[in-house]
Amino acid sequence: MEILEKPINGKNIKMYIGSGLENKINSFMEDYGKNISFVSYALKQLYKSKINAISSYKSFLKDGESSKSQKYVNIVIKKLINMEIERDNSVSYIGGGTIGDLIGYSASVYKRGVHLIGIPTTLLAQVDSSIGGKNAINFENLKNAMGTFYNPDVIFADVDFLLGSDPALLRDGIAEAMKMALVKDRRFFNYFTSKNLNSIYNRKSLEYVISKSAKIKLDVVSEDFFDSRKIRYLLNFGHSIGHAIESYTENRVSHGTAVANGMILESYLAYKAGFSEPFYETVRDAVSAYGIPLLDFNTIETDKLVSFIKNDKKVENGKLNMVMLKGPGQAEIGEIGFQQMRMYVNLYKERSTKGNH
Structure with a gap:
């Protein structure tokens, strides 16, 4: 077991990475007295014994993007009120990124904040969404339109939840881990290019990927x-492009697939805008090597895609502050206008039509 600690916004955040963490989880829950765990329905049978070993009261919820809504926030808040959860008690979630978003957001607004324990069960949540305190729900078809900054007290990344999981969920997590490598750690990116999904699918490698990310x-x-x-x-x-793809497709494309394809297209935009060499092909090849689906952008209307990007929180003065990838482990923030973006997206689509991705 590895323990990470980091002071963030005046709060010391702990993260436990390992397997068989049930006893450690129970110990933390006892410190806060009463606890209620909101658990993804998808895990109810798949990890029944492991979930039963966590000794909190459990309420099962549907997961997926549709649960990130005010309707489900109301359901959660009503449950907390009925359970008489006080500010010194704790709320926990056992599930992936959407359950984490829903419960993190609810915990942050209930009585202006109650202790939060994160038990992410997908690779994507363990490497990314459970960390950093961003919680959000959707508004109509706009992803993460409402949200808060609210850190969990502790995060438990138990790799037992990953062994036996759907390969598509692992690919989603790989996309987010690869993102970390691309913007910050060249050696970590080289690790991914030297491996594949099968060679990473073991306890030791998964713990390494989670820890580095x-x-x-x-x-x-x-x-x-x-x-x-x-x-x-x-x-x-x-x-920026990944969230727009999710909105455009009404979440028929998974978050990891959307982000992976967003990384490819954003790398191409950075190249065309003069920020980098044509590194987008390397990104595309790395994504493809893990079996992450490559989208055909010719099936996506450029104007409609850009209209969703305009709602990105990084838009300032009519321009997008976009991550410009210069190479593995090298990235900076640069501005790109929407007219320029439309032109480059259409150029990328033309290259794809000609077979030059």
Whole structure:
């Protein structure tokens, strides 16, 4: 078991990475007295014995993007009220990124904040969404339109939840871990290019990927918790276009696939805007090697895609502050106008039509 600690926004955040963490989880829950765990329905049978070993009261919820809504926030808050959860008690989630978003947001607004324990069960959540204190729900078809900054007290990344999971969920997590490597750690990116999904699918390798990703994210977030200095923007590589893809497809494309394809297209935009060499092909090849689906952007209307990007939180003065990838482990923030973006997206689509991705 590895323990990571980082002071963030005046709070010392702990993260445990390992397997068989049930006893440690129970110990933390006891410190807060009463606890309620909101658990993804998808895990109810798949990890029944492991979930039963966690000794909190459990409420099962549907997961997926549709649960990130005010309707589900109301359901959660009503449950907390009925359970008479007080500010000194704790709320926990056992599930992936959408359950984490929903419960993190609810915990932050209930009585202006109750103790939060994160038990992420997907690779994507363990390497990324459970860390950093960003919680959000969707509004109509706009992803993460409402949210808060609210850190969990502790995060438990138990790799037992990953062994036997859907390969598609692992690919989603690989996309986010690869993002960390691309913006901050060349050697970590080289690790991915020397491996494949099968060779990473074991306890030791998964713990390594989680640890490396978590350290990168904790370091970046500790410098810019509220996204006010644009340092944290680096962690949004692939997300400006990725979130737009999710909105465009009404979440028929998974988050990891959307972000992976967003990384490819954003790398191409950075190249066309003069920020980098044509590194987008390397990104595309790395993504493809893990079996992450490559989208055909010719099936996506450029104007509609850009209209979703205009709602990105990194838009200032009519321009997008986009992560410009210069090479593995090298990234900076640069501005790109929407007319320029439309032109480059259409050029990328033309290259794809001709077979030059």
